[in-house]
Every structure is written in structure tokens, then in C-alpha cells.
Amino acid sequence: MLVIVIGAGDVGRHIATTLSAERHDVTIVDQDEERVEALRNDVDALVVAGNGASPKLLADLGAANADLVCGVTQSDEANIIAALAGHQIGAKQTVARVRDADYFGGDESFSRQVLGIDFVVHPERATADDLAEAILLPGAVHVEHFADGRVSVAETILTARSPLVGQQLGARRMVRPNFIFGLIRDGKAVAAESFHMPKQGDHVLVAAAREHIGEVVGHIAGRTPTARDVIVFGAGRIGLPLGRRLEGKDGVRVTVMERDPERARYAAERMKRNSVVLEEGVDKDVLLAHGVDRVRAFVACAGDDRANLLAAMHAKQLGADLCLAVVSREEFTPLVDALGIDAAFSPRLVTAEAILRSVRGGNVHGMYLLLGGAEVLEVHAEPGCRAEGRSVGDASKYAHTRIAALVRAGQVIIPRGQEKVQRGDRLVLFNAIRGVADVGSTFGAK
């Protein structure tokens, strides 16, 4: 497969690295000579210096035969032009990262029809959606849906309240242990085994039918406080859509904090209620004045990673129940755990996730990348595949993966080892280490 990636920033580099590791032919274009030079040594790909939005350059790079052209530069306009040009020249699929809501009109089909771009990724909007999901499911820090929303995968953090802490997974009777398919400790992900003994601070991954996920998470997390208030720090491209999504949902009361007066007014005018407050900085007094010690969640999503980490850490220390931070730059992710922040959300990961999902296409129908380097995938067991008729345990071994859930004829099954894989099953897989699983040859048609 030939892929042309325009823009060698964090996202572009991430996509190029992943796809190159999966043995695709990758061309990556960037205008910055230095960045291009640095990348040449890092990635096994054709690295080109130039303007990726130039139709001439795209044609020269063989866009006519490309399977995918994706625009992921800093500029929305450049991304859109690159995708449009790629489409015109004859690329099979085009993807553009677009951050400004003015360009997509809130509707996916709009960009497809009017711009002719196959797939538009809105990193901030998607991140806001992820954050809202996590907040609306008490106990979870991250929720993702698979199989047309039938299966939900949730990531929760064990607190002292959790009944799981200090017991072997196999010993639990109250919670069926096979809901739990993965554990993340100190940033390292492993597939859950019955001998694992979770401790406080571990991230636990569970899968269940969507209607049961709340109950399952509730069991695992222990009793969670039922506070209704949420503080959103920063009314930017993530904070504003997040505030609007949370507003009025599930009795949630939102307070959005913003330090820029103009932005604060802009945001306030777009909310249903007057829930935006203008606060210069986040110190202890300000946070306490807004009741940070009694909130269900504190979300730091200002433009600056450092400010987010600091605010979330502050809030955690003051007693906020769930503290989430948006962290764009990879080098900060190790800090998240160290500062006691419950979870970090990265627009960059969300973007890469969305684009990689569309590239892998074919057999992979859904994907959720975890910060620790693990991934959750949705694949379909195709007729005549190697796993057909085999037990879930065997299939997992062939593919070096873990089958967390499967959907058969609309029914969600949380499988035990003996369960047989049948053709047409939709499987939710967990890979502790990204890229090593042998998904294609196990579940794809021969």
C-alpha cells in the first residue's frame, strides 16, 4: 500500500512510523528542511522536503497510484488543499485533519459531499467527545465503543475504594473476572491473567455490552461519589465543545474556566447557560471557590500542556474525584502518573487513531490506542480464516492477542477460553504491544 503523508509533525510522524513498521510504503512530505533531515534517520520511509499542498509535487510523488493521501500539517487549509489535490489526481482515499469547525459544518457528510474528502479528522472535537464519555460514566477515565456501539471498552483506575485491590483476579467472585482483559501498571500494559493481583493506581481495562458497562465499571471502581459538578479548565477548541456536550446531560452542572476575556465571552455566548467564568489564573483559592473539592470531574484542557498538568495536579490535591488533562506532547505523558492525574487525553493520539483506522481498513473496523502503547482493535472473523472453529484461547495464541469480547448475531459475548470463534463474529481484541499482533493472518480470509 502506498501512503503519502503531508506534514511531519507529531501526528504525521506517528502515522508514518506505525505504517512503515507494518510494511507499507510511506512517503512523508514537509516544508521544514531541518525536520525532514531529522526524520530521514528515524523512519524507514521516503522523506521529501517541499510543499505538500502543491498538486505538482503530489503528482510527482505518485499520488495517482497512492492508496491514501493524508494532510496532517498545522494548517487546515493546506490539509484540505492537499486532500483535494490528491483526490483529483487519483488517490484512492484522502484524509484531512481539520481543526477549525468553520470548515466542516459539524457534519461529516458535509465535507465529503462538498470537499470530496473521504475522511475528515477533527482532533479537538473527537477529544472532547472522548472526555465527555469518560465523565458521564462514573468510575471510568476512558470509554470507547466498538461493533456499532454494542460493545463498550472502559479504562478505570483502581482507588482504595475498589473491591479488586489486593486480591487475585481469579479469586473474585462478585465481578466475573473475564470482564477484565487488560491491566496497565506504571505505563506498561499486559493482558489480564487470573493470577494478577491489582493494586491501587492500576488502570484496568474492561469490556462489556454497552448497556452493562456502567454497572461493570461501578463494581470494579467501588462506590463512586455521585457529585454532579464538572469543572472544565480552558474554553478552547476542546473545552468549549466539551462544556456544550456536558451541559444539561445527566444532571451535570458545568463550570468552564477561561483566562482570556474575549475567548470567555465567545464561549459564554455559545453555551446554553451562563457557566463560563473568567479567572486569571488557577490557584488554590480560585479552585476552591468553584468547589473543586466537591466535583465529579476536573478537566484541564487549556492550550498549554504545562498549565493543564499543573491545574489537574492542583485539583487532585484539593480533592477532585476525577482529574483529566489534555496533553498534546508525548514527552509529558510520563508526568501524568507521577503527578497523580487520573488520565491524559491526547488530540494527537486521537488523530493518529482515526487515520490509522481508516488506513488499516479491510479487516480492522475500530481502534483505540492507549497511552501506554497498547491498542484495542475490532476485527471481523472472515469465512475460512485460521481462527474459525478454534477456541478463543487458541485464536488468541495464534494472533498474539487477547479476545476481550465478541458480537455474534447482535449478541455481545464476553468469552471464556473454550468459546469457539465462528465466521462473521465481530471480535474486540487487546494488544498489549502495538503492532506485534498477527491479526491479518488469523482472522482475515485466506
Place this chain on the structure above:
Amino acid sequence: VRRRRRSLGLGSAINWPIVVPVVAGTLAAVGLGMAVCALCAVVAGDGATAAFAVPAAVVLPVAAVGLASTRRLRSIPFRARDGFLAVTLAWVAAALVGAVPFLMHGSLERPVDAYFESMSGFTTTGATLLGRLEAEPHAILLWRSITQWLGGVGIVVLVVAVAPATGMATQRMFFAELSGVTQDRLTHRIADTAKILWGVYLAFTAAGFVAFMAAGMGPFDAINHILTTIATGGFSTRTASIAAFDSLAIELVTIVFMVIGGVNFALYWRALRGADSLRPQLPELRAYLVILVVATAIVTLTLIASETSIGAGDALRDSAFTVVSITTSTGFITADFEEWDNFAQLLMLMLMFVGGCAGSTAGGMKVIRVLLLGRAAAQEIERQVRPTTVQVLRVGGRVFSEDVRKGVLAFFSIYMLIVAVGTVAMAGIGLDGTTAVSSVIASLNIIGPGLGEVGATENYTAIPREGLVFLSALMLAGRLEVFTVLVLLTPAFWRRSVA
């Protein structure tokens, strides 16, 4: 270049090339109305022909000359202030010319009285000095109705709709006359918006005529009453107002068309274009209807509970009519609300301030302002508790700018100041308290009937001459929503400046 600009009037306070066509256009409309009345007088043969034919014969050529003299001016330098002056002058000119028939026919003897009657007509107030309407010739009655009808949606709006556009100037004047807190424009060209408003107005006038006929009115009464009902004016052909007909059907038709007149006229046109464009105006419409229904219910219960108790059916009939008539600033009467208890009377006084929707023919402060005031007040209180919250003025999901907040608060304080100062002034010329306060409120809110000596069954003959001049000014200020008139009273307006 500089010399040419000065010659066009930019240095002076009055920008004649802007003012003349508007005033001339207004006079043309007034003149045509008089010509219609002259025809009516000829048909009726009651001796009022000259009272209309003579002023019409003078005004129409003058208007034609005025229009022709400015026709060739394509681009006229225009300042923000010019619209205010042009509109105010147009209204004063209309009222002055409109007073002539009352004097010439002898219905009213003093020029002040005639001017008051004429201004009360054009501003759709409905306060009258004529003691016995049945004694007046048909032409005079029709003229009163026509003044109200012309003033309803607006004479300047009519001029803008009909006259060739004069660019920027027309827009400013259009919004200087039309009521509301925001500029609501329906089309690319302002002249088309004006045409739409008058088109809707004409359509309802025609429908109302048919409805009144069907309800049992004669053609002359029907035409007069629909002209004054849809304009929410309140002039009647009978001294006893609508009560003279003593017909439930007529009262119902009147109620319906008063309510229609109190709704934003742009809303009807939007309704034809689909529900989506309606949404911003729905909160005001909803509040308007809720106010009418709730006030009717309260008054009905009060009437039933009062000592001189009447039947529940009559109580509902009287209260519904009176509440609608007062709230929409029409001023038709079926029941003497001065016989009601104090609570109901004071409630009427409060409803006078509410008025109809912005962009309607009704007076008062307008429902949207009342909503915004309530919201702004609540937010100001909340701000004491949560000072860092960013307050957004919002009504039913529609966001209003901070300029609107300032404008509404300023409007309210000026309005109340006028009421306070006006009441003292009226008391100063020898009126009792009730009459003084209610005459000011009824004039500023362009209602007509008030309490005391200007009450439901009385007229304004008890007011001294200087009082009538003052109340005429209040009517004009109320009709043009205060600012348009008040800016003319500031020294800055008359200072020579380029701005």
C-alpha cells in the same frame, strides 16, 4: 471637494437632501389620505369636503415639488444623526398637516387641540378630544382612522417601501422608526423589507375588514375599526367605543386583530418561509401570549371575587377584551375598568408598560425589552455572588450583545425618568395625581385611555392646553421609542461637526 461637501449640508445641523424627500414623501401619503376623505365627504354629502380637499390640494403639489427637487441626488453624504432628524420632522409635519381638517371643519376650535388629536392619531395612541363622535361627519371619522392606519406600521416605512431608495439614509430612517432592540432585516434591500411589512399589514387589514363585516358591522364601521384595530390605535366611530356595539362576535374579532397587531410583522412573513427562521422570535411571541393569558385569568378571578360581582362569563369577556386592548396599546373600551377594584386597575397600568412585540404596531416598552430587563436584573444580582461569571444576555437560546444590554437598561431608565418628571409636570399644571400619572403613562405607551379624568369613559378635554402639547410630545417619543426624539434635544446634535 471640501466646498462641495459643505454645500451638501454636512457642516450644518440639518442635512436637507436627506430630510426633504422623507418629509415630502410623508406629506404625499398624508395628502393622499386626505384626498380619500374628501371623496368620502363628497359621497356622504355632509359638508366636510372643503376641510379635506383644500389641504390636500395644497399639500400634494408641495410634496411633489419636494420629491422632484431631490430626485437627482444619487449619493448623499450621510451622518448617523440625519435619520433621527428626518424621521422626527416627518412625524411632526404629518401631525401638523393632519390637524388642518379638524380646524377647518370646526370639530376642534383650538389649534392645540387639533394638533393633539392628529398626533394621537398618527402615533396610534387613540386619546381623543372629541366629545360626541356620532355628531361628526363620516369624513372626519375616516380621517382619524386613516391617521392611525398610516402611523401603525409607520409612515417612513411606507415612504421607504414606495419611494426610490436613497442608499444608507433609508436604512437608518427605517430602523429609527421601527420598534425593537435589534435591527431585523428580511431582505437584501431595505425597500423590499418595507414592502413586505406593508404587504403583511395590507393583507391583515383586508382580512379584518371581512371579519368585521361578518361579525355584523356596517361597511363604514368595519373599515374604520379594522384601520384602527390592526394599527392598535383605538379610535372608534362611537363615543362608547366597542361597547356601543354590544356584540360578542365583534369583540372577539377585535381581540383577534388586536393580538395580531401586537405581534412582530416580520414574524408573519418568516412564518410563510418556514419554521427555522422563526426561532429567534418565538420566545418573545410566547411571552407575549403568556402575558395576555395570565393577565386575563388574574383579572377574571378578581372580577368574579369582587363585591359588585358579575357572572363568570361576563367577567372573562370583559377582562379578556380589556387586557388585550390595554396590553397591545390599542385602547378600545367595552368595560369601564375604573369601576374595577384597585388591584385590577393598577395591573392595567403595569400592562400599559409591557406593550406588544418589537416590530409590531403596538406601543409600550415591548415584551422583548421586559424579558431582557428581567434577565439583566437577575444577572446583576447573581454577579454579586459570582463576580467572575461571564454573563451573557440570553432569551430562549438567542444571545443578545452587550450593546443591547446597555441599550435596554438605558431605555428603561430614560423611560422611567420621563414618567416621573412628566407626572410631576402634569401635576404642576393642576391635575390630580391619578390623572397626572395615568395620562403620562397612557401617552408615552401610546395607549389612549388612562385613569381618573382621562379614564375609560372620559376623554382628554380635562387636560389644559400646555398639558396637551406635552402629552403630544410624549406620544411621539413613545411611538419612536424615545431615542430618535431625545437625541434632537442634545446640544451635541446641533453642534457643527463632521462626524
